[in-house]
Amino acid sequence: MFDEKDFEAYREIRAPKELRERVMRLEQKPEQTRARARIIPFGSLAAVACVAVLCVAFLPLFGGQGGMGLSYQGISIGAEPVSIPADHPQMASELREVRGGIPLELETDETTRVSVSGGEFSLFDSNGELLGDGTEAEVSEDTRLYWDLSGTEEATFSLTLETNGKQLTYVLSMRDDGGCDLQETQSPTHK
DSSP states (O other), rough: OOOOHHHHHTTTTTOOOHHHHHHHHHHHHHHHHHHHHHHOOOHHHHHHHHHHOOOOHHHEEEEEEEEEEEEETTEEEOSSEEEEEEOOOOOOOOOOOSSEEEEEEEEEOOOOOOOOOOSSEEEOTOOOOEEEEEEEEEEOSSSEEEOOOOTTSSEEEEEEEEETEEEEEEEEEEEETEEEEEOSOOOOOOO
């Protein structure tokens, strides 16, 4: 069938040089790809772990408001204005009914100084007991705050919360329809 001459001719067959180099490179790539594939997931995992550690370490400095904030009817007041209608619901305490102002909820887990630039406020505990009133006060628990702006001519007011070097300032702007917009104007600051 096959003689020595056929075998010799078969052994002499050679692929062109550029085709042989391409085939040799293809044989080497899978091994390099496999080695790289083992390194990339480990490197990605290490990077994700580093980012997680940094987030946990710096979260107390940049995260949240440190346990204090202001809300209107359960809506947290932040950088986006919260619209308060002119016919907002009134707040009632067990001692007296309060009319004509804006009912807000102050959330705090430490002693917080509350001050306003216009009008006056009354502070009530969860049982409706009056804790204090005026333009400045300190509270150390979640409190209902009633901000009375009657008798004021201005169109813009501010309310400031301060605790342990952190400060939040809220600006209230009156609208032509009798309602107002309330928003936080700055992030917590460290003194």
